[in-house]
Amino acid sequence: MSQTIKVSVIIPVYQVESYLERAVDSVLxxxxxxxxxxxxxxGSEDASxxxxxxxxxxxxxxxxxxxxxxxxxxxxxxxxxxxxxxxxIAFLDSDDTVEPEMYEEMARLAxxxxxxxxxxxxRIRYVEExxxxxxxxxxxxxxxxxxxIANGNNITYSVNKLFRRxxxxxxxxxxxxxxxxxxxxxxxxxxPQVGYVxxxxxxxxxxxxxxxxSFVGDMVDITKAFRLFLDRCxxxxxxxxxxxxxxxxxxxMTKSRVLFQADFIEMMREYEKDFRLNPFIAKDKxxxxxxxxxxxxxxxxxxxCVRFDSPVPETYRExxxxxxxxxxxxxxxxxxxxxxxxxxxxxxxxxxxxxxxxEEYYALRILYEEGGIVLRPDRxxxxxxxxxxxxxxxxxxxxxxxxxxxxxxxLKGHYxxxxxxxxxxxxxxxxxxxxxxxxxxxxxxxxxxxxxxNGRNQLLRHEVQVYLPSILAYDMKDGDNCCxxxxxxxxxxxxxxxxxxxxxxxxxxxxxxxxxxHALGKKPELAKPAPAKPAGISPERYQRDLDERxxxxxETYENSTCWRLTKPLRVIGEFFRKRRKA
Amino acid sequence: xxxACNNRVLLVVNSVYxxxxxxxxxxxxxxxxxADLILTDITPALEGCLSRLRExxxxxxxxxxxxxxxxxxxxxxxxxxxxxxxxNILPLFRGTLSEELDEYEQVYLANFDLFARLLxxxxxxxxxxxxxxxxxxxxxxxxxxxxxxxxANRHPEGRKIKDKVERILLYEPRLAMRGDAIPNRPLPKxxxxxxxxxxxxxxxxxYQPPEGGEDFFFLEQSFRAExxxxxxxxxxxxxxxxxxxxxxxxxxxxxxxxxVPAQLGxxxxxxxxxxxxxxxxxxxxxxxxxxxxCSNAALTGRIVFGLDIRTxxxxxxxxxKVLWKExxxxxxxxxxxxxxxxxxxxxxxxxxxxxxxxxxxxxxxHEPNNQSFGHHTGLxx
Numbered sequence: 001m002s003q004t005i006k007v008s009v010i011i012p013v014y015q016v017e018s019y020l021e022r023a024v025d026s027v028l029x030x031x032x033x034x035x036x037x038x039x040x041x042x043g044s045e046d047a048s049x050x051x052x053x054x055x056x057x058x059x060x061x062x063x064x065x066x067x068x069x070x071x072x073x074x075x076x077x078x079x080x081x082x083x084x085x086x087x088x089i090a091f092l093d094s095d096d097t098v099e100p101e102m103y104e105e106m107a108r109l110a111x112x113x114x115x116x117x118x119x120x121x122x123r124i125r126y127v128e129e130x131x132x133x134x135x136x137x138x139x140x141x142x143x144x145x146x147x148x149i150a151n152g153n154n155i156t157y158s159v160n161k162l163f164r165r166x167x168x169x170x171x172x173x174x175x176x177x178x179x180x181x182x183x184x185x186x187x188x189x190x191x192p193q194v195g196y197v198x199x200x201x202x203x204x205x206x207x208x209x210x211x212x213x214s215f216v217g218d219m220v221d222i223t224k225a226f227r228l229f230l231d232r233c234x235x236x237x238x239x240x241x242x243x244x245x246x247x248x249x250x251x252x253m254t255k256s257r258v259l260f261q262a263d264f265i266e267m268m269r270e271y272e273k274d275f276r277l278n279p280f281i282a283k284d285k286x287x288x289x290x291x292x293x294x295x296x297x298x299x300x301x302x303x304x305c306v307r308f309d310s311p312v313p314e315t316y317r318e319x320x321x322x323x324x325x326x327x328x329x330x331x332x333x334x335x336x337x338x339x340x341x342x343x344x345x346x347x348x349x350x351x352x353x354x355x356x357x358x359e360e361y362y363a364l365r366i367l368y369e370e371g372g373i374v375l376r377p378d379r380x381x382x383x384x385x386x387x388x389x390x391x392x393x394x395x396x397x398x399x400x401x402x403x404x405x406x407x408x409x410x411l412k413g414h415y416x417x418x419x420x421x422x423x424x425x426x427x428x429x430x431x432x433x434x435x436x437x438x439x440x441x442x443x444x445x446x447x448x449x450x451x452x453x454n455g456r457n458q459l460l461r462h463e464v465q466v467y468l469p470s471i472l473a474y475d476m477k478d479g480d481n482c483c484x485x486x487x488x489x490x491x492x493x494x495x496x497x498x499x500x501x502x503x504x505x506x507x508x509x510x511x512x513x514x515x516x517x518h519a520l521g522k523k524p525e526l527a528k529p530a531p532a533k534p535a536g537i538s539p540e541r542y543q544r545d546l547d548e549r550x551x552x553x554x555e556t557y558e559n560s561t562c563w564r565l566t567k568p569l570r571v572i573g574e575f576f577r578k579r580r581k582a
Numbered sequence: 583x584x585x586a587c588n589n590r591v592l593l594v595v596n597s598v599y600x601x602x603x604x605x606x607x608x609x610x611x612x613x614x615x616x617a618d619l620i621l622t623d624i625t626p627a628l629e630g631c632l633s634r635l636r637e638x639x640x641x642x643x644x645x646x647x648x649x650x651x652x653x654x655x656x657x658x659x660x661x662x663x664x665x666x667x668x669x670n671i672l673p674l675f676r677g678t679l680s681e682e683l684d685e686y687e688q689v690y691l692a693n694f695d696l697f698a699r700l701l702x703x704x705x706x707x708x709x710x711x712x713x714x715x716x717x718x719x720x721x722x723x724x725x726x727x728x729x730x731x732x733x734a735n736r737h738p739e740g741r742k743i744k745d746k747v748e749r750i751l752l753y754e755p756r757l758a759m760r761g762d763a764i765p766n767r768p769l770p771k772x773x774x775x776x777x778x779x780x781x782x783x784x785x786x787x788x789y790q791p792p793e794g795g796e797d798f799f800f801l802e803q804s805f806r807a808e809x810x811x812x813x814x815x816x817x818x819x820x821x822x823x824x825x826x827x828x829x830x831x832x833x834x835x836x837x838x839x840x841x842v843p844a845q846l847g848x849x850x851x852x853x854x855x856x857x858x859x860x861x862x863x864x865x866x867x868x869x870x871x872x873x874x875x876c877s878n879a880a881l882t883g884r885i886v887f888g889l890d891i892r893t894x895x896x897x898x899x900x901x902x903k904v905l906w907k908e909x910x911x912x913x914x915x916x917x918x919x920x921x922x923x924x925x926x927x928x929x930x931x932x933x934x935x936x937x938x939x940x941x942x943x944x945x946x947x948h949e950p951n952n953q954s955f956g957h958h959t960g961l962x963x
Binding site for chain 1: 926929932933935936939940943944948
């Protein structure tokens with residue numbers, strides 16, 4: 001084919017054997033004749049490469065295939081751009097489709113109005129739910145760029161736009177997730193000749209378990225994407241860009257990606273001036289609450305790992321890389337602190353070969369100096385640990401009474417950590433006996449924060465969160481675990497749980513069930529006696545604690561949706577019971 | 583006030599600790615003086631010391647006084663009873679004392695009970711100086727003569743003792759914080775090297791060395807005698823468990839009606855009624871660790887002898903309604919003692935876990951590397 005190429009359609013391909021043909025066919029069906037299709041196989045391991053090759057064979061001159069090792073969507077698009085020869089560039093995700101007139105109408109508008117970028121609307125098809133919705137990009141055909149950046153839709157999408165190819169001589173995608181957000185909105189601010197075809201030409205198929213609907217560690221890239229958007233945007237439109245980011249942040253932070261809230265807050269604080277002084281945010285009641293996040297401190301994204309005498313397990317590193325790719329892994333060995341800065345007790349412990357004691361001190365001190373989360377080498381964290389960064393300081397129970405030192409965290413310079421560090425300085429019996437950090441933490445929290453050593457979740461004085469053992473010590477498969485003990489290997493499909501925690505867990509289930517039944521008034525006697533009274537607590541205080549716990553559980557049930565919804569049934573039941581008695 | 587010129591003194595003794603101090607005073611500040619001593623029946627165990635005390639010839643006369651019954655009859659808290667008592671001083675003395683009182687230049691007493699107040703009235707206009715002497719905590723922190731404390735303190739006769747007491751002798755006057763404006767003066771500390779004193783006291787109290795091999799002594803207090811509900815038995819149990827079997831012994835308080843800890847199997851029976859201080863005079867304190875809620879006996883090693891005995895004070899873990907728990911002065915006293923006077927081996931655990939750790943360490947059962955299993959075991963995946 002010797003005709004001039006008007007539009008190069010670039011389709012990155014990765015593991016999409018089920019959808020690829022539909023996508024390619026939708027381009028083949030375009031009314032625009034002067035086009036080329038570039039399939040960039042990004043190292044797929046399914047049948048996608050073969051499908052690409054087949055298309056290339058069947059449509060020589062129209063479809064080209066580039067096979068390359070996997071590098072991610074952005075770099076695949078860059079590869080396609082470099083190979084493209086069209087006047088305009090369009091991107092299509094390989095599991096989506098386009099309407100037949102899309103490229104013809106958009107290219108025509110670009111030609112007629114000399115646009116650098118032309119966009120259309122997006123039809124979102126919710127695959128599992130079987131419904132669809134059209135997201136209009138802008139209310140009018142004529143684009144007021146300032147208003148569009150501030151209030152328009154679909155601004156971050158690459159796929160609903162046609163770009164003049166020359167744009168790509170000076171711009172390219174980053175190797176990251178959310179590469180669209182990092183690049184496209186800033187392009188909109190820099191190339192103000194924007195056209196708009198208000199038709200839903202692009203079909204975006206939204207499915208569960210796609211990159212946009214499930215969570216992986218790399219999704220923290222979204223904060224980098226927002227940073228790049230703000231850093232790269234045309235300064236003339238910075239206020240609009242900040243507002244645009246603010247709206248997206250609000251959605252992400254409160255609805256779609258709450259797990260990454262700490263990362264978002266960290267990012268916001270870097271641009272605090274821009275957010276606080278932004279006139280659009282100031283006027284927008286709905287977005288203004290976002291500024292409250294600026295008042296919140298978050299635990300720095302540091303993972304502190306101290307080990308002296310053996311290497312940190314590779315599996316530990318792998319999991320950190322996977323779930324916390326942007327976190328700073330701070331590994332500390334024996335030489336991390338100069339010996340003359342160590343308290344006597346720690347120096348003595350090192351001389352005596354009490355390495356764990358010294359390691360605990362090192363971890364605590366690094367935590368104080370840098371902030372972050374201490375993650376011992378015999379622990380494995382998962383992505384959920386991120387949400388604990390919203391605490392000011394947090395610890396977890398190892399079992400009913402003991403605190404774990406496998407995983408805990410705090411803000412930089414937190415006074416609780418300072419106080420714990422200070423306990424190593426005194427010349428007292430605790431330092432003579434090398435009192436483990438877990439005991440120091442528990443004693444400190446008991447004395448100064450009213451901790452109850454009962455293995456339950458507690459927020460102490462709005463400052464220190466203490467979690468139950470299933471959060472930071474053992475995975476009880478209730479979906480809440482953030483970190484677990486892997487000190488002892490267990491077969492695949494099994495979990496390591498201490499007997500004490502297992503007993504506590506089953507006691508609690510039974511206790512809740514009994515209390516629930518008790519509260520219902522169906523079976524007043526408890527199937528099992530209450531747990532044994534801890535030592536050193538008077539009967540009065542124990543009874544008070546027990547009463548409080550009963551109240552808590554009853555209130556939890558009574559405030560639950562289930563309890564409220566079933567109230568009419570209970571009333572009817574009661575009515576019939578009374579009638580029977582009568 | 584002119585003093586009697588007979589160089590004669592009278593000492594009133596209600597407890598073994600007071601007798602211990604009285605003997606010490608007799609040999610130090612009262613050496614060379616004529617001295618009578620009244621042994622009351624407030625502490626039943628003192629009766630056993632009577633004949634041996636007389637045999638020592640330390641005192642010109644050792645009188646006895648049966649004051650327990652009338653102390654209960656004439657409560658200091660009831661104005662009417664107090665009036666009755668002061669109208670009958672002579673008959674009360676006659677019905678109480680084994681012998682007639684004499685004229686004295688000085689009277690030494692440790693408690694401001696009814697008997698002491700009767701004595702103050704009796705000698706009020708005579709040239710006889712009243713001097714208080716140490717009776718443990720209370721001598722340091724409690725203003726027994728404060729008007730709002732008891733009806734007797736507002737009674738015209740009952741309050742005469744306040745005018746009479748010139749000073750109070752304490753082993754550590756710098757610790758006093760009663761706030762009653764009575765001057766505090768030092769009692770000489772006791773030297774553990776004073777073999778003669780030791781021999782004398784051993785004889786008076788018929789001191790028997792401890793039998794068992796226990797090295798953790800829990801000094802019980804008189805909570806049960808005073809009808810106060812506490813968790814002291816639970817604390818004993820906790821301590822016993824932490825130090826292990828065969829090492830824990832409860833020394834019962836002499837005023838408690840029954841040895842409940844022994845009855846509950848928390849300890850074997852402790853033999854002997856000798857004051858704790860005598861134990862400290864005789865035995866090697868390095869071997870022992872003292873445990874107590876806040877018994878003064880645990881502090882006297884430091885206060886009386888200047889010893890640094892391993893001592894674990896449990897008062898922060900104590901639950902119960904007693905004076906010291908409510909009294910800010912006593913708290914201040916304990917704090918001051920800890921900061922200014924206690925040795926390096928004085929421990930005040932503030933949580934039950936600290937107690938366990940301390941006792942495990944002192945008992946040689948502490949494992950310093952007790953992190954969660956698997957850490958540094960080489961089993962990490």
